[in-house]
Amino acid sequence: MTTATFTQSPTEQLGELHLATFRVGKLLTGIDIRHVVQISRVQEITPVPHAPTSVLGVINLRGEVVTEIDLGVLLGLSPIEITAEARQVIVLVAGEPVGLLVDRVADITVVRRETIDPRPENLNGCDARFFCGVYQQEAELLAVLDLEQMLAAVGDHAGPS
């Protein structure tokens, strides 16, 4: 599976992609902004026993119960520390809102599609399955997340080592 899985959209036809970018540990990573519902401070999380390790628990998002996932754990990096800079990114995937905990929000970056390179085999030690490509931004690499692929892997107990 090497093909990028972006859905067709007017933006894509124009060849432009808007990415909400943020940091997980040292990694700079981005999500197609059309998936993002909101970005907010980390709120109180109710832990769910027996949940997969990357799931921190559930939160009350305006009356809806939303699953909160530690993106650090999911990507095989260290868990997110809840500091003043940590944020939850609420994304809508397959009709269901999911909260992703990140260390810090970076910026919104507009990239042209053809400038996104195919993903390398290994990216700062985390599982490359979850990325659909990388983009050279100034001195560093911006890894573009494949949300559907990534969220489908939440239950995998094997997980990235």
Added chain:
Amino acid sequence: MSLADQELIVEFVTESLAHLADSERQLLEIEASAPRINVELVNTVFRAVHSIKGAAGFLGLHAINQLAHHLENVLNLMRNRQLEPNSSAIDTLLRSVDCLRSLLGNVEQSNEANVSQFIDALRSLESNEAAQEGPLAALDGAAPMPRADASEAGHTVTGAVATPPTESSIRVPVHLLDGLMSLAGELVIGRNRLLQAIAEEDDRELETVGARLNQVTRDLQAAVMRSRMQPIGNVFTRFHRVVRDLSARFGKQCELVVEGQDVELDKAIVEAIGDPLTHLIRNSFDHGLETPEQRMLSGKPACGTIRLTATHQAGGVRITIEDDGAGIDGGRVKARAVARSLITAEQASAMSDRDALRLIFLPGFSTAEVITELSGRGVGMDVVKTNIARLGGTVDIETNVGLGTTIDIKLPLTLAIMSSLVVRSAAQRFAIPQNSIREIVRIRRADAASRIERIKNALVLRLRGQLLPLVRLGDVLGIPNAEHIETVIVIEVGRLCYGLIVDGVDDAEEIVVKPLGRHLKDCLCFTGAAVLGNGRVALILDVGGIADHAELAKPKGRAGANDRVAHVDEIAQQSVLLFANGSTERFAVPANQVKRIERITADQIESVGGCAVLQYSSCALPLLSLEHFIRAAPRPQCKRLFVVVFEVAGKELGLLAPRIHEIRTVPTKIDTNSFREPGVSGSIVLDGKTVRIVDLPTLAAMADPRRHDPSTTQSADLEPWPTISPLFQDAQQACVPAVVGR
């Protein structure tokens, strides 16, 4: 197609489907009364088809119009007594109605569907050449749009009988909508008052507004719930057809008796319960009922009966499916479970028949010796159980070998909102559905050592002479427990009871159930989550899932050991409810035979045909006075009194008791000589006074000798844990009876 047209079509489909839903049942009734022709009913079906035909023609839906036209012709012949409603004719009509329904289900493409076979079959009926085989054979598997049907089981997947598509619109009485509107108005006024009170920092006004909003919210909730309520009869009607088709196909005779069609349930539950019920009815038919020859040999009528009943019970709905077939042989169940390596031979031999019955709910279990078309494909009772559990309900089974099997389903009225008890474990809060809580037991530290015991690594609580298996919530969830056991929530899941140890009880709260996300689907200890009044999220415990997790329900666990322990314990002592009838004499009944206690006033007692009865939740509860049956001083006139409700052979009865003293644990060894008489099983001496033990089954038999024969009634105290259900709120301290009425 214009928007207006589309609206018309949607309305047409909704109305037509509503017409057809009744038609099926009516056609079956017409068949049942043959050869006499029930002209009134034929007319009703005729009118329904006629209005479909008219509207379809107007909307340009040719196929529907044509089919309805020919249906109408046949029905016309029938009402003019020119055509006999024999089973072949009715069959053709039913299949045509099926076809009509599937055309309506896909109305956009209906004009392209090929309905000629159905029309030909109807034509041949019209021209009175109703050949017995002709129309039927032509029709087999010929539905223009594939539709799973019982009689086409050969071609289609099992378990998908005639599931009507989920309706996207429902009918709501206008007065209900008006009520909703006025409540919405009150809500707006409430909000305005609230905003003003906040702006003015008027605390007293805030309080008043808060109370008002509380009231309005509750009314609104009730009104919305009522608008979602649907009679369960909507689901039940289709089973007549299922049973009819099964009977015709498999050569068994079976009558389906349906009761309680008017019982109403939330739309979502009514829709979801159809498939599990279909499965259970097919099971009863296939595994339960014998062939007519076998039935004759065992002295039963050739025609079997499946009785499907819905009743309101304890804030929920109870559905029973009762057949008078062969029953389930516990030994065979065990043998099968061993053969499938679900349990070991040792476990099987230690298992009671009642526990063995529960094995059929295990995945991969199937008792049919021969895999028939109907059932026995491995997707069975475990799926039924899971589906019912998903609706927040429980399913249980009871059987009498040779006499029949009863399946007992309990369902909540609604899925969306439920009353719950919020409990604590470590720092976390969890909600437990109230309908699964039997009582809360608080254990004093001083008593803990004597009441809680450890048997083979399992904790048990001594509760009114019974041993209740205990589960620590913290252990199940992998979070720390408090050191001392203080609060035990007694949970009842179907027939299984256990005590859940929690760190504390917060409050009762009405919660709105929210599903958990897809990443948490494997957390089987929770049914969902809810946002509490303080804005935090609490997980809703799945009491059945917790029992499974703690391996209470599984035969692999400790159930066998518990049974034996409970049994030994029972020989030593029993708990009894002490009460007085006259001024000085004292009586007792075994507490495990008492279902509940009601407090009533004397003027609530009615006299019907010389018998005293109490109107209770729309049925009459017969009331017994002790002095009418045994040697006892008459009950003095008193304004308030208690009714001890007990059940014998599935029928509830009430024993009048002017004063209730307490619940005591007493030795089971009683004096059976001194005061023995019919209705009194013996006596004991308590605090220097003689207490006579009332024999409730015999009393019931004396009250109505036809109905209750004590020799066939299994006395409740013969059964080991966990069937006993005394419904007292913390009877250790005092007995708080439920009050009848408002």
